[in-house]
Amino acid sequence: MGVSESKLTKYYVLRASSALAGNLPRTKPFSKRSLYAFLDRYRKVIAKPASGSGGAGVMMISSKGSSSYHVQRGAIKRTIRGKKDTYHYLRKKMGARYLVQRGISLARINGRPFDVRVMVQRRPGSQWVVTGMLAKVAGRGYIITNIKRSGGRVLPLRTAIRSSNIRGASSNAVMARLRRISLLAASRLFTYYTSQNVFGFDMGIDSNGKVWIIEANLRPDITLFLKLSDKGMYRTIVSYR
Numbered sequence: 001m002g003v004s005e006s007k008l009t010k011y012y013v014l015r016a017s018s019a020l021a022g023n024l025p026r027t028k029p030f031s032k033r034s035l036y037a038f039l040d041r042y043r044k045v046i047a048k049p050a051s052g053s054g055g056a057g058v059m060m061i062s063s064k065g066s067s068s069y070h071v072q073r074g075a076i077k078r079t080i081r082g083k084k085d086t087y088h089y090l091r092k093k094m095g096a097r098y099l100v101q102r103g104i105s106l107a108r109i110n111g112r113p114f115d116v117r118v119m120v121q122r123r124p125g126s127q128w129v130v131t132g133m134l135a136k137v138a139g140r141g142y143i144i145t146n147i148k149r150s151g152g153r154v155l156p157l158r159t160a161i162r163s164s165n166i167r168g169a170s171s172n173a174v175m176a177r178l179r180r181i182s183l184l185a186a187s188r189l190f191t192y193y194t195s196q197n198v199f200g201f202d203m204g205i206d207s208n209g210k211v212w213i214i215e216a217n218l219r220p221d222i223t224l225f226l227k228l229s230d231k232g233m234y235r236t237i238v239s240y241r
Contacts (some may be wrong), residue, residue, distance in 0.1 A: 071090070114145060
């Protein structure tokens with residue numbers, strides 16, 4: 001049997017590290033029970049496929065008070081009353097297995113949320129190193145930052161942080177946190193994915209400057225970095241295709 005590449009497996013591997021647990025939004029398999037518990041505990045909840053990439057099928061559920069919930073899928077928004085109707089609405093929109101995840105209030109640029117792609121690589125026998133970081137800004141009206149799907153854009157990370165609503169830390173401090181957490185995460189995942197020599201992390205930053213690991217990718221797309229005018233913001237040190 002091969003090694004599981006599911007999002008939930010990677011989440012459990014990372015969460016077992018006490019150094020990383022506080023930087024992971026809580027995640028569980030989607031069910032009526034887990035959805036209700038998350039809606040009671042968090043103001044924002046994400047429902048997303050247990051496998052796949054590119055932001056396909058991701059939905060955000062936000063509490064609006066008085067038992068009303070705002071559901072967004074792509075650019076489509078709908079307000080639903082009651083947990084039960086919200087659950088049934090989500091189920092109708094879902095394909096195969098889904099996860100429920102605490103929603104992070106991502107930092108924004110001109111009202112649009114953004115997250116960060118961090119590339120981490122290692123040569124055999126060497127230490128993990130960060131080889132690239134950039135910001136993915138969602139398109140207007142979208143919650144997902146996938147560039148193709150939302151019509152968003154990429155920015156140099158320092159430019160994005162300085163243009164954002166982050167007020168709790170400087171760009172240098174946030175970038176240092178991103179590097180530290182992504183290197184810890186790569187080392188932790190390597191204990192399970194022992195043949196891996198590259199990881200791509202989708203990282204969130206909230207308005208206070210806290211860093212969150214949203215997702216880990218085993219075969220990350222590097223073409224995003226080619227969209228930056230400065231091609232030196234990413235370097236390949238290993239072959240992993």
